[in-house]
Amino acid sequence: MKKNLSFLLALLLSLSMLNAQNNSEGVKKHQLKVNLLPAPNIDYEFGISEYATLSLQIGTELGxxxxxxxxxxxxxxxxLAxxxxxxxxxxxxxxxKGKNTFNNSANFYxxxxxxxxxxxxxIENNINVVNDLFQTGGVYGFQRTYIKKLNFGFEVGIVYSYSKPIGGKVQPYLNFNLGWILL
Structure with missing residues (x-):
């Protein structure tokens, strides 16, 4: 009887800790992830308020x-930077609704x-490209974390793109990534 009670208490405690991890309020203060698809890069996201973050991404981008x-x-x-x-x-x-918010699993703008x-x-066909690209704009997106570490993100928006020989233009922006959270 004592073993069953101890087991039940341990089970309830671990379930409540798991639930607290999955349903923590506010963004994670520091999150480092490696995005593997569609192109490899490193993303560091840090909380600047209860529901806001800054994200720095360095690596490559498929373009x-x-x-x-x-x-x-x-x-x-x-x-890419x-x-x-x-x-x-x-x-x-x-x-x-009892949904997961672990590792910033939520919608954002x-x-x-x-x-x-x-x-x-x-690059396909080894052509020589001479124009760097700068982009800035507004996005809407979401990210979800599954199995505590597998992360999927999606963003869509409108950006202003500028490159030297072509100049600037407004265009749609679409981005997704699949990565692994390191911390």
Whole structure:
């Protein structure tokens, strides 16, 4: 009887700790993840208030560029540096519904600013690209963490893109990633 009571108490305690981890209010103060798809990069997200974060991302990005002379598109892997502000807004609603908020699993809106180098790491047909790309704009997105470490993120928005020979233009922005949370 004593063993059963101890086991039941231990089980209830561990379940409540698990529930507290999955349903913590507010964003995680420090989160480091390695995104593997669609291109490898490192993302460090840190909380600046209860529901807001800054995210710094360095690595590569899968991109498509168009050769101005031939008007032909090419796919490549380009160096990337990005900073984004995220305001998470549905934490409380997710908690009320009993959904996971662990590792910033919530919806957000925000602002991004990114720089893509023209020095492609890998590019189809080895063409020479000479225009770096700068982007800034507004996004809406979400991220979800499964099995405590597997992270999926998605963003969509409108950005202003600028590169030297082409100039600036407003265009749609679409980004997703699949990664692993290190801490």
């Amino acid at each position: 498509s560029i168009t050769n101005i002379k031939t008007n032909k598109s090419h796919i490549g892997l380009f160096p 990005e900073i984004s502000f995220r305001q998470y807004y549905n934490y409380e609603r997710r908690l009320e 925000g602002i991004i600013a990114s720089y893509n180098s023209s020095n492609a790491i890998i």
